[in-house]
Amino acid sequence: MNWTHSRRTILLASALTLLGCPPPSGPTDPPDASTGGPDASTGYEWDGSYVPLEETGNWSGLGRLSACTFVPGNGACDLSTFDLSACDTDSLVNAGTEGHYLLTSRDEGPAAGDPPFINAIPFKLPTDGGTPLLGNLPMTEEREGNVRLYSNHVSLADGGTRRTALVTCESPQAPEFTGCYAFCRNGRLVSTSTVKSDRLTWRAGESEASGLELVSESRVDIGYPVDIYVTKGHAYVVSVTMVASKPGGLTVFDVSNKAAPVKVKTIQLPGDNYWNGVWAKGDALYVASSTKGVNVFDISNPADPRFVLSAPGDRLYTHTVFVDGNRLYATANSSIALFDITTPLAPVELNRYATHLPYYPHDVFAIGDRLYVNYADMGYEIVDVSNPNDLRTLGNFSYPWQYSHHNAVGTFAGRTISFMGGEGAGEHLRVLDITDPANIVKIGSFQLRAPISIHNMLLVGKKLYVAWYQEGVRVLDVSNPTQPTQVAYYNTWRESDPGRGDYFDGAMGIRIPGDGYIYVVDTSRGLMVLREK
Template identity: 80%
Template sequence: MNWTHSRRTILLASALTLLGCPSSGPTDPPDASTGEPDASTAYEWDGSYVPLKETGNWSDPGRLSACTFVPSNGACDLSTFDLSACNTDSLVNAGTGGQYMLTARDEDPAGGYLATNVMQFNFPNDGGTPNLGSLHLTEQREGNVRLYTNHTAFADGGTRRSALVTCEAPQAPEFTGCYAFCRNGKLLAASTVKSDRVAWRAGESEASGLELVSESYVDIGYPADIYVTKGHAYVVSVTMVTSKPGGLTVFDVSNKAAPVKVKTVQIPGDTYWNGVWAKGDALYVASANKGVNVFDISDPADPKLIRNLPGGSSAINVHTVFVEGNRLYAASNSGVLLFDVTRPLEPVELNRYAPFPGQPHDMFAVGDQLYVNYAFRGYMVVDASNPNDLRTLGSFTYPWQYSHHNAVGTFAGRTLAFEGGEGPGEHLRVLDITDPANIVKIGSFRLRAPISIHNMLLVGKKLYVAWYQEGVRVLDVSNPTQPTQVAYYNTWRESDPGRGAYFDGAMGIRVPGDGFIYVVDTSRGLLLLREK
């Protein structure tokens, strides 16, 4: 499934195929009132809250730079921009190396606000070609001003140009500027931009409250998700470049300080495996080509593929999987597929939840309640007690949404959902879903706006979050109206090979109850962490 913006397809690393997206959560219904006492469970929330208004991820930030656009100039070169109000002297200290997120305020011809987006802008430290998303740029300098352009000519004589110009650097190395997109000599899109260097958050070290126990490189694909069972960690990877296809990597983690890779599984023509779960001797892998690949892991070090779900001759794209009790759920381009897995190696399809066209992204389940992250359609609560009669009980939506992942628990007798989207501005929302027909936002937690939240896992009154370039974040949610960070580990390092995508960093996370946190990072592979 592709995450694309309706205004400009080069955004979000040129609309990379949506990654990361595995479900993460305990198998048994989570109740925040149970579990071993720890520092996060001393507070007992009484269930009271003030409802919060939902306004979406962004409001108008105002123009982000002093540069403007020359009316009717569709050349997408230096003449397209008016830099007369820019303090170009300050650009002498603007960044010329590293990775940046560019927050872009899209504007209409009169300068009015249209939307806020984020673009990935990278300067290779080795002096190579800079890029904007997947576009390779040519650099032109005029004094301290830098102009970056990409030009494409088509066989029919048409042209497409993108241009980014720097304006000033009031807080170097950060800079501001303007972006333009032109087609056939016409200016079609205009934005002011400001940069954020991708690095650890100001004032942070590598870690606080967490320590690295071991690190194991995954040498296939782009690692996306993990499941831990039978003393083994199963890491699935997706294909981002054809030269590095994805698949399954199996680690023996009996020695947490030194996991051992015991097997790699790759299937030609089926290399985009994004989600993974297990039940008994069955391992379920989400495949973009074959649906759900079912492996026999009776020998946990030697998975054997035995079937694909739902089977048949037609291909189906499954992005994520989740198991609750004797039910397997799979988010597909045909909706959420429901299977009976009473016999784990012989799943039987029960029904499909597909109230809308398009693909849901993920889901969570507790008992007979199914909670679906339906991407652009929002967050859905579904009664799945009768698989032949799946009923939507309620939904939560917000402007420019992309509902991506969730975890559900019971606090002070109320059912709460911790919901996260994926994309620019997406963060943690805390929802009271006790009455699904009247869902109320009661809390939130944000980090840097350009960087998207990813997967989350609720254990007792702690929420463990894989937050892309923000690494791993542990939140105390004993007062769910005010989630508080109590620990973190920065997995992202600029020096790691393969960095530079928008969806980059910590993606998959599991806390299986053995005293360790298992994390999948897109560059570093499998990391085992321990709380201090």
């Protein structure tokens, strides 16, 4: 996914960008359980009552993350920039010296805002004595007693300098640590933050899995795999390009034998290799392209997709796609394009919805005449699409420092309930009563480790299946939507896997086509087929 959180890529110089079912097309295809279905209130009967919850944002009341401070006017970005007098530096003997971490950072600068900006940055301390990485910045390590300073100095073509520094302050509990971050340019202190670490191992008390078991795993050799669609006995995995030497594309697996999927084809197009979303209807496969809009493939022979056309035909950055009935929805630059796909291989554009120019929508969910839009920095939006020539905004849900990312909608006790996931530090699952779109009410929430956020989710009956980046796959019982409860999990993320270290890392794509299996895409491990125990 090639979006940019406007301030998120500036703070800490992380420079990280990325990367969130139709009726059966043949007699062998089971119905896809991931889109709609019967009223989810069958079985356990939630009575529809709730206490409205106040929305206070992701980090209500979060104070400074470390006791260290900054020496006013010191733009050297070395140890002299930091005041460690209030730090318990003796405790740093317990701080970790290797492994993968996420650093939560709190902006402490004069323009930090209220509430201040909170970010999360990957920090990798190699076990082999290699170069530490803060985001994608190589850092040099220095030690003074138990204190560690990690810095990066760059000489610019204009004769100036750019310096980044991270210093440790104390270790409240092994292997975690807190500290301070500074960014300097030409000898001037530009930005300052306090930070605290989270070591990226499995959550305390967890094993590899509970309630889910691994049936098979198959490596994806191209790009950085991010999404999946399963139909016609095949899994279609799309990948984005994270480094030029490893372009993305489409990988096709025959999954007729779930225990041993067979890779049957890979597709890459010249100059068009950042494919972030995928969906299908009948014999048509729709792939979200960062340069061509929606690439349409003919999958009448499911093992051999054939490129047909790009819709709507002009150069568009398309991040995600979604199909509901005879409608295809695609995020298209700073709008959402609506297509008629009565003839699946020949989409006809009907209109575009764009209410927050120049901001980009991230993802959508649709049922009937309602479109539910994750409008990223602009919140969560509900749109009446009954008349494609007259698209009407019905409501919006917003909160401070938001990044609305993905959602699933169902009916519980006669009420329309949305499960909305945000992306970024502190983002989590919010449960919203959207029965009256003009009066959206928060009624529940669920969160794991604060720096790790949700990618994609599917509502199947009364269970919500979540691809949760480094937290792997999580299954929540939402029969009472005011109190989501975890009932199963599978930790797909392992520190030993090759290529680990990005913020957008781990379980990303998830599909449940109704054949008794859960299909997951992990950025390192590729296609993983799971089964509930």
